[in-house]
Amino acid sequence: MHAIRPAAVADLFYPADAAELRASVDRFLADALPQQGPAPRAIIAPHAGFIYSGPIAAQAYAAAAPWRGVARRVIVAGPAHRLHVPGIAIPSVAAFSTPLGTIALDAAGMRALQQLPWVEVSDRAHALEHCIEVQLPFLQCLLEDFQLVPMLVGDATPAQVAQALEAVWDEAGTVLVVSSDLSHYMPWAAARERDAATAGTILRLDSTLLPEDACGAAPINGLLRIARARGLDARLLDVRNSGDTAGDRDRVVGYGAFQFVEAAHG
Numbered sequence: 001m002h003a004i005r006p007a008a009v010a011d012l013f014y015p016a017d018a019a020e021l022r023a024s025v026d027r028f029l030a031d032a033l034p035q036q037g038p039a040p041r042a043i044i045a046p047h048a049g050f051i052y053s054g055p056i057a058a059q060a061y062a063a064a065a066p067w068r069g070v071a072r073r074v075i076v077a078g079p080a081h082r083l084h085v086p087g088i089a090i091p092s093v094a095a096f097s098t099p100l101g102t103i104a105l106d107a108a109g110m111r112a113l114q115q116l117p118w119v120e121v122s123d124r125a126h127a128l129e130h131c132i133e134v135q136l137p138f139l140q141c142l143l144e145d146f147q148l149v150p151m152l153v154g155d156a157t158p159a160q161v162a163q164a165l166e167a168v169w170d171e172a173g174t175v176l177v178v179s180s181d182l183s184h185y186m187p188w189a190a191a192r193e194r195d196a197a198t199a200g201t202i203l204r205l206d207s208t209l210l211p212e213d214a215c216g217a218a219p220i221n222g223l224l225r226i227a228r229a230r231g232l233d234a235r236l237l238d239v240r241n242s243g244d245t246a247g248d249r250d251r252v253v254g255y256g257a258f259q260f261v262e263a264a265h266g
Contacts, residue, residue, distance in 0.1 A: 003093040005123070009130045010099055013049045014137060018099040024050060025141045028058035035059075038261050039066035041232060042176035042223055044202070044216075045138070046255035047078060047131040051246040053181070053255045059238040060257035061138045064175070071143055071175045073106050075168055077151040077161070077219040078131030078179030085154025087118030088164055089125035096148060098133065100140040106147035109168040113151070116167065118160050125152050131179040131216070139177070153218040158207045161222025162229075169226070178223050180216025182254030188243040195239050195254040202258055203234045214256075223260070232260045 010016035015024055032055070045060040046053035080089060090113050095102045113119045126132070132150045139146065149168050153161055169176055183194045198213040207224040209217035227234060237257040243249035 004095045004097050004102060005091060005093045005126060007098050007133060008128050009133055013130055013134050016099055021099050021137055022141060024054070025137050028054045029062055029141070031055065032058040032062035035063040035237065039070065040064055040259035040261050042178065042227070042260040044178045044180055044220060044256060044258040045135060046181045046257070047134045047179045048181055048242070048253060048255065050134070052242045052253065053245070055245060056238045056240055056255040056257050057138060060259065061142055063237055063259045064142060067175055068143055070173060071146055072173040073109065073147050073149060074139055074143070074175055074177060075149040075151065075165065076132045076135050076177045076179060077153055077165065077222070079216045079218060080125055080129065080152040080154045081131060082128045083122070083125045085120070085122065085125050085152055087120060087154060087156045087160060088113070089120050089122040089152040089154065090114070091123050091126040091150060092121050093123060096133070096136060096150065098136045098140065100137055103136060103140070103146070103148045106149050109149040112167045113149070113164055116164055118156055119164060126150065135177050135179050151219070153222070156218055158218070158221035158225050161219055162225040165222055165226055176223065178216060178219045180214045180220055182214050182239070182256050183212070184215065184253050185251040188241065188249035188252050191241050191252045191254050195241065195256060199236050199239050199256055203236060205234060227260050231263045233263045235259050235261065
């Protein structure tokens with residue numbers, strides 16, 4: 001396992017120049033509202049082009065600032081857009097690359113996932129997929145030193161996703177990013193209403209989201225099952241759409257930022 005997956009959507013979804021990319025991420029993070037409270041165990045962040053969803057993704061990563069110096073392994077789970085995946089697909093490569101450098105995959109985590117019968121090794125599924133790649137520059141600027149566990153979720157059930165996550169999300173220093181946009185191609189006002197309802201479902205830890213609610217419904221539903229079992233609280237950080245950032249308001253894509261923290265007791 002020696003190959004490196006190269007960046008597939010640099011210059012399409014985000015700047016291909018390293019200095020410009022780092023400056024872009026730093027600017028998004030600087031503009032995000034500072035968050036108070038404990039370090040999240042997981043976040044949900046959108047995965048569109050940076051001009052559209054970057055400000056919303058930055059809210060999730062601003063909340064994850066306490067991960068710096070603590071998080072050593074990051075699971076990034078998102079939906080398979082390019083190729084049909086019957087369960088969950090992981091790659092065979094040893095690392096992923098972006099203009100900011102190379103990120104090693106966590107070999108132990110990849111071996112653990114391969115023990116599950118609904119997890120397949122598919123470099124083709126990952127080759128052109130953007131949903132994981134667009135999260136990596138934020139993670140590289142936030143953490144700098146970490147190993148990656150990339151998971152593309154297709155037709156896996158919430159229980160299957162939850163079991164796969166549990167196989168690798170089991171130790172201090174391991175955190176989770178679920179990559180998902182919300183509604184797609186609705187008028188601005190209708191999207192706001194739909195996305196508010198979806199946010200409510202997530203905040204209730206109700207693992208019944210549909211693909212029409214969020215393209216990453218499958219990985220989100222797996223996260224929500226675990227969050228309920230572990231007693232985590234979901235918190236909404238931001239919900240907007242492309243009509244609020246850089247697009248017209250006739251056909252918008254919705255974006256949400258959420259964090260999951262240990263529930264307060266007492």
